[in-house]
Every structure is written in C-alpha cells, then in structure tokens.
Amino acid sequence: SIPLTARAAVLVDFEKDVVIATDHPVRQPSELAPGECLIKIEYAGVCHSDLHIRQGGWGRKLSLPLIGGHEGVGHVVAIGEHTVDSQVKIGDRVGIKWIANVCMKCEMCRKGAESSCPLSFQRASGYSMDGTFADYVVSYANYVTPIPPSVGSAEAVSILCAGVTVYKALKQTRTIVGHWVAISGAGGGLGHLAVQYAVAMGLRVLAIDTGEEKKKLVQSLGAEAWVDFMESKDLIQDIKDATDGLGPHAAVIAAGSSTPFNQAILYLRPLGTLVAVGMPKDAAMNIPIALFIGKSLTVVGTSVGNRQDATEALDLVARGKVKCHYQEKQLQDLNQIYTEMEAGRIVGRIVLKM
Ligand code: 8ID
Ligand code: ZN
Numbered sequence: 001s002i003p004l005t006a007r008a009a010v011l012v013d014f015e016k017d018v019v020i021a022t023d024h025p026v027r028q029p030s031e032l033a034p035g036e037c038l039i040k041i042e043y044a045g046v047c048h049s050d051l052h053i054r055q056g057g058w059g060r061k062l063s064l065p066l067i068g069g070h071e072g073v074g075h076v077v078a079i080g081e082h083t084v085d086s087q088v089k090i091g092d093r094v095g096i097k098w099i100a101n102v103c104m105k106c107e108m109c110r111k112g113a114e115s116s117c118p119l120s121f122q123r124a125s126g127y128s129m130d131g132t133f134a135d136y137v138v139s140y141a142n143y144v145t146p147i148p149p150s151v152g153s154a155e156a157v158s159i160l161c162a163g164v165t166v167y168k169a170l171k172q173t174r175t176i177v178g179h180w181v182a183i184s185g186a187g188g189g190l191g192h193l194a195v196q197y198a199v200a201m202g203l204r205v206l207a208i209d210t211g212e213e214k215k216k217l218v219q220s221l222g223a224e225a226w227v228d229f230m231e232s233k234d235l236i237q238d239i240k241d242a243t244d245g246l247g248p249h250a251a252v253i254a255a256g257s258s259t260p261f262n263q264a265i266l267y268l269r270p271l272g273t274l275v276a277v278g279m280p281k282d283a284a285m286n287i288p289i290a291l292f293i294g295k296s297l298t299v300v301g302t303s304v305g306n307r308q309d310a311t312e313a314l315d316l317v318a319r320g321k322v323k324c325h326y327q328e329k330q331l332q333d334l335n336q337i338y339t340e341m342e343a344g345r346i347v348g349r350i351v352l353k354m
Contacts, residue, residue: 012065034080035084038079052256052281054068058281073094074153087142095310251273257280274299
C-alpha cells in the first residue's frame with residue numbers, strides 16, 4: 001500500500017539548506033493523471049546540476065517548494081487510470097532521467113532530439129517538476145527507462161543523467177578509434193564515466209582534473225595521460241605535449257567553470273571538436289574568431305540524450321565496459337554532499353540509498 005506521506009528533500013529557499021521532510025504528501029494512485037506513474041525510489045544520484053539549481057544558479061524563476069534530483073531508480077507502484085499503451089507495468093524497475101517527458105510529436109522529437117523538445121524543458125525532473133530526492137516520485141509511464149536485469153540499481157542510477165550525457169557527448173566528438181580526446185572534469189561524476197565510455201569507443205584519453213585521488217581513479221579507468229589543472233604551470237603546452245605535440249582531436253568539457261572551455265579552444269588540434277557539457281552559471285565561451293577559423297574548429301553543445309541513448313549507455317554498463325564509481329549516502333546527508341561537491345572534493349559520484 002502507498003503511504004499518505006513519506007520523506008523528501010525540499011528546496012524552499014535558494015538561500016537556505018534543503019529541508020529533509022519526513023511527512024511530505026505522496027500523490028495517491030487515484031490522483032495520477034493518464035500517462036503518469038508513481039515510482040518508489042530505491043536510489044537517487046546527486047548531480048552537480050542539482051547543486052546549480054539548489055543555489056539558484058540557473059535562474060530563480062523556478063516554482064518553490066521543489067524537490068530536486070534527476071537520477072533515480074525504483075519500482076513502479078501505480079499507473080494512472082486510463083493510461084494507454086503503457087510501456088511499463090506495476091513492479092517494473094525503471095529509471096528517471098533529467099527529461100521526464102517530451103511531446104514525441106514535434107520536429108525535434110521526430111528527429112530523436114528529445115532533449116530539444118520545447119515541451120521537455122517544462123518537464124525536467126527536479127527542475128520544473130518534483131524530482132528523485134524523495135521516497136515516491138511521479139513520472140511518465142512511456143518515458144521512464146527500463147533497467148537491464150543484470151545491472152544493480154546503485155550501479156544504474158547515475159547512468160540516467162551522467163552516463164547518458166557523456167555517452168551522447170562522445171558520440172558527437174567526430175573522432176574515430178585511436179584519436180585523442182581530452183576529458184575535462186575527468187574525476188567528477190560525469191567525467192569518470194566519460195573516461196570509460198571513451199576507452200570503450202577506442203579513444204585515447206587525456207584526463208584533466210586535480211588531486212591524487214582523481215588522478216588514480218582515472219588512470220585505473222584507462223586514461224593514458226593526466227594533467228592537473230591546479231598544478232600545471234602551462235596547461236595548454238602540457239596537454240599538447242601529452243598528445244603528440246598537436247593537441248587532442250576532441251575535448252569533452254564536463255566541468256562547471258568557464259576556464260576549461262576557453263583553454264580547449266587553445267589546445268585542440270586543428271579540425272578538432274569541443275563538446276560543451278558543463279553548465280557554469282552566467283558564463284560565456286571566449287572564442288578568438290581568427291583562431292577558430294584558422295584551426296577550423298567545431299563547437300557542439302549537448303544536453304543529456306534521448307531514450308535510445310539511455311538504453312545504449314545502460315547496455316555498455318550491462319556488458320561490463322563502464323562502471324560507476326560511487327559512494328553510498330543517505331537522503332539526510334544531502335546538504336553536506338552539496339558542501340563537498342561545491343569544494344570539488346567528490347571523486348566519482350554520490351548516490352543516495354532511499
Ligand atoms: O546535459 C548536460 N549538458 C549536462 C548533464 C549533466 C550535468 C550537464 N551537466 C553539467 C553540470 O551541471 C555541471 O556543470 O556538467 C557539469 C559537471 O557535473 P558533475 O559531473 O555532476 O560535477 P562534479 O562531479 O562536481 O565534477 C566536476 C569536476 O570538474 C572538475 C572538478 O574538480 C570536478 O572533479 N573541474 C573544475 I570545478 N574545474 C576544472 C577545470 N578548470 C575541472 N576540471 C578540469 N579543469
Ligand atoms: Zn544531471
């Protein structure tokens with residue numbers, strides 16, 4: 001049976017910690033609209049985007065109170081009456097992604113660019129609707145992601161944002177086997193998964209981040225070269241030196257700061273591609289136009305991925321090519337986790353066991 005209230009981490013004020021409520025109302029099965037489903041969350045991953053949102057960094061027009069979180073795995077416990085052609089049934093284990101739902105009808109959706117569906121921006125988990133930092137979450141029966149039976153929920157959860165995002169980003173690097181790709185933010189949640197997807201794609205990885213622990217992690221995951229952005233005296237030269245003197249063929253920037261974007265323009269090999277993933281607030285890319293043209297660079301922005309990208313990203317986990325390195329915490333630790341994340345002290349990902 002579904003309880004009337006349960007736990008949820010509620011953002012009520014951008015200036016304050018989130019409130020860990022124990023008596024948050026749970027939408028009852030009879031209250032679900034057609035197409036909606038109720039999911040009992042087992043694990044929720046903590047993404048830096050949640051922190052940007054929590055701090056009001058992506059705008060303060062969001063309607064509060066808001067429950068954050070957009071990586072979730074749990075079981076379907078109810079489906080709205082009159083839901084047609086539901087892709088899931090009660091008891092199924094499914095994942096919740098950043099995009100909670102799209103229209104499936106517009107030009108972008110028809111092209112598979114679901115993250116660019118104008119509707120999807122109104123239906124983002126933990127942003128424009130309540131997200132996964134709760135025992136129970138309402139989502140959409142035809143948009144949740146089935147989790148492969150062989151993948152544990154804790155291993156799967158961060159693939160639903162971090163994994164799918166970097167997998168899709170790497171697909172847009174215009175690289176082939178043997179090319180160098182720089183992963184900036186390589187020791188973080190997105191970055192450490194990017195290193196593994198890149199290796200699985202046959203790319204040579206140059207990892208950029210800071211600190212011994214992150215260095216050890218990315219090297220264990222197959223990064224061939226490492227540059228510490230805090231210690232390097234000449235980051236551009238060090239990166240070029242590590243990649244045949246010419247610089248990497250592509251760079252995936254998965255750090256929430258503008259500096260690494262601007263550096264990539266300088267160190268990329270001619271004909272190189274910069275794939276922008278990190279979303280620092282109020283930041284702009286500084287691209288010297290003559291250099292951009294002279295090197296014939298490409299700059300690509302990318303936002304999460306579509307349902308097929310999510311399925312493929314999970315499949316690579318099921319096949320043992322990619323493994324999320326996570327630390328398990330509790331919902332009540334969320335404020336402390338945000339403090340650690342802000343300080344850049346988290347290696348890999350943090351997942352909350354609900
Ligand atoms: O769809 C998208 N585009 C998408 C999806 C999900 C997340 C974008 N994001 C964005 C987040 O909003 C955030 O801005 O990607 C960024 C990274 O998210 P994350 O992986 O969840 O953050 P993290 O775990 O804190 O890792 C960030 C890493 O970047 C390093 C830090 O040391 C940390 O390990 N870093 C920083 I901050 N500055 C750096 C620099 N100058 C840097 N690494 C290299 N060079
Ligand atoms: Zn995310």
